[in-house]
Amino acid sequence: MTPPADRTYARPLDACDTVAGRIANRAGQVVAEKTVAVTDPYLSGHFPTLTLYPAVFLLEGVRQSVEYAARDEAQAPFLDIIGVVSLRVLQPMLEGDRLVLTTVVGPGPDEESLRARCTVTRVELEGDPDVVTARLTVDLAPAG
Amino acid sequence: MLEDFAALLALLPVRPPMVLVDRVVSLRPNECIEVDKAITSAEPCFLHLAEGLPARRWAFPRSLLLESFGQAAALLWLGSVAAEEATAAGPTGADGSPREPDGARLPMVGSIRGCRYGVPVYPGDVVRHRVVVDRMVEDNAVLSGVTTSAAGSVLEVESLVAVRRQLATVLATGRRQ
Numbered sequence: 001m002t003p004p005a006d007r008t009y010a011r012p013l014d015a016c017d018t019v020a021g022r023i024a025n026r027a028g029q030v031v032a033e034k035t036v037a038v039t040d041p042y043l044s045g046h047f048p049t050l051t052l053y054p055a056v057f058l059l060e061g062v063r064q065s066v067e068y069a070a071r072d073e074a075q076a077p078f079l080d081i082i083g084v085v086s087l088r089v090l091q092p093m094l095e096g097d098r099l100v101l102t103t104v105v106g107p108g109p110d111e112e113s114l115r116a117r118c119t120v121t122r123v124e125l126e127g128d129p130d131v132v133t134a135r136l137t138v139d140l141a142p143a144g
Numbered sequence: 145m146l147e148d149f150a151a152l153l154a155l156l157p158v159r160p161p162m163v164l165v166d167r168v169v170s171l172r173p174n175e176c177i178e179v180d181k182a183i184t185s186a187e188p189c190f191l192h193l194a195e196g197l198p199a200r201r202w203a204f205p206r207s208l209l210l211e212s213f214g215q216a217a218a219l220l221w222l223g224s225v226a227a228e229e230a231t232a233a234g235p236t237g238a239d240g241s242p243r244e245p246d247g248a249r250l251p252m253v254g255s256i257r258g259c260r261y262g263v264p265v266y267p268g269d270v271v272r273h274r275v276v277v278d279r280m281v282e283d284n285a286v287l288s289g290v291t292t293s294a295a296g297s298v299l300e301v302e303s304l305v306a307v308r309r310q311l312a313t314v315l316a317t318g319r320r321q
Contacts (some may be wrong), residue, residue, distance in 0.1 A: 009201040011187045012208050041188040045162030045252065050311060053160075055253040056207040056214070063207070081206040084259035089252070090316045143264075144200045 003068050009078060013040045013062035015061065016101070018069070023070040023105050026114055032065035032101040036093055053093035055134065061101045062118045062138045069105075080143035082113060084136070091122065091133040098123040099133065113141040146223055152167055153224045155251055156215060161188050164212035169272065175216060175228040176276045176289075179216035185267035203264035209271070209299055210259065213291055216273035217304055218251045221285045224277070249283070249308040258302025263295045282312055283308040 001019050009060040017043055021051035038044060038051040059081055067079045093099060103118040146152055146168040167179040183242045190202065214270065265271055275289035285306045291299035 007193045008197060010193065010203060011206055012189045012205050041191075042162045045159040047157050048159050050250070050314065052250070052252070052314070054211055055256075056211045059207040059210070060205070076199065080203070080261075080264075082261050084210070084256055086258075087253070087256040089254060092252070094315070143203075144198065 001068070002100060002101075003040060003064065009080075011058065011064065012042055014064070015057055016065045019065045019068045021065075021069045021103075023066060023114070026105070026107045026112075028071040028105050030065045030101075031104045031107065032061055032103070033078075034061055034099045034101065036095055036097045036099065038095050044141055051095035053097070053099070055087060055089045058087070058101070058118070058134055058136055059138055060117050061099075061120075062136065063102060064107055064112065065103060065138060074082055076141050078134060078143050079114070079140040081138055082108075082110070082141045083139035085115070085139065087134070088138040089134050091131055093120075093122065093133050100130070108139045108141065110139075110141060113139055115139055145218065148170055148191050152219065155219060155226065158215065160311060162211075162229075163215070164208060165215045165219065165273075168223075171220065171223050173224040174277055174280065176263055177216060177220035177223065178272065179273045181212045181216075181271050181273070183265055183267050183271070185237070185270045190267065200267070201310065202266055204269075206268065209261075209265070209291065210256070210301075212271070213273050213275070213289065213299060213301055214304060214306070217275045217285075217287045217289070219305060220275050220277060220287065221280065221306060222251065223319075224280065250314060251306055251308050254284070254305040256301065256304050256309040258300075260300045262297035262299065263293065265293050265295070265298055269293050278303070285310070 016032040019032045036053045100121045103116045108115040117139045122133050127144040166177050167180045169175045271293045273291045278286040
């Protein structure tokens, strides 16, 4: 699924090119893809001599993909990040890299919140194993 | 040191529109820093939003708040290193030429742990990051801190580990050559 084009909250960029999966009753799995592109907002300045995908944009990828996957619910919420339990960058993510964000969602620490555990992999050439570039755990909650 | 925006830019490797810090309020090398960032509706994150949205949808993205905090942390780390190098050898290199900042090693986030967000911030708000050094060893730094606005606590960061890597290393890491 291609995420809808409407922008209903401020965001640094569209952090998912495609999203698949569904969140229901505060649980589910979401798989999103994002190709790093210098034409995306902010990336021309990070950095001028080398396009390096900011680690914080992975938080946006989790937030946006989980929100898209939860939109089918009768009262699909506007989700915001309420906490970053952990974020670990294992490999740099450069211009042209095709990233896959695989997120498992479960109940979060507060009522109505979600805890999203995401593994980010970089798709390699055919025959080569994909490389894990980051792992992150993010708490999200409806924000009105 | 870091008395104006040009000095701030001379230390950081990012450039607009990714410069998310505006003013160094105070700096104690190897200890702590206070940095302000003003939120403005002209930023790219506020472009092309749908009409008629409630106010809460105009909150400055929390991912960018964390990036802004990280840049304040980078100013503390790099400012501390620059202060030490200037003290050790003066403002010039061995041949008498002006000492240049180390642009060949990129500061990057290695890991973040224990962030909790508080009140949202909006265009017109000014946030202040207060970052402290927990440990600095060669090309790694461990920092922590808080971000506040006039409305209260905005962000708490338990631990941010920053690393510096040579550009060539960044390009080659984990890739088939």
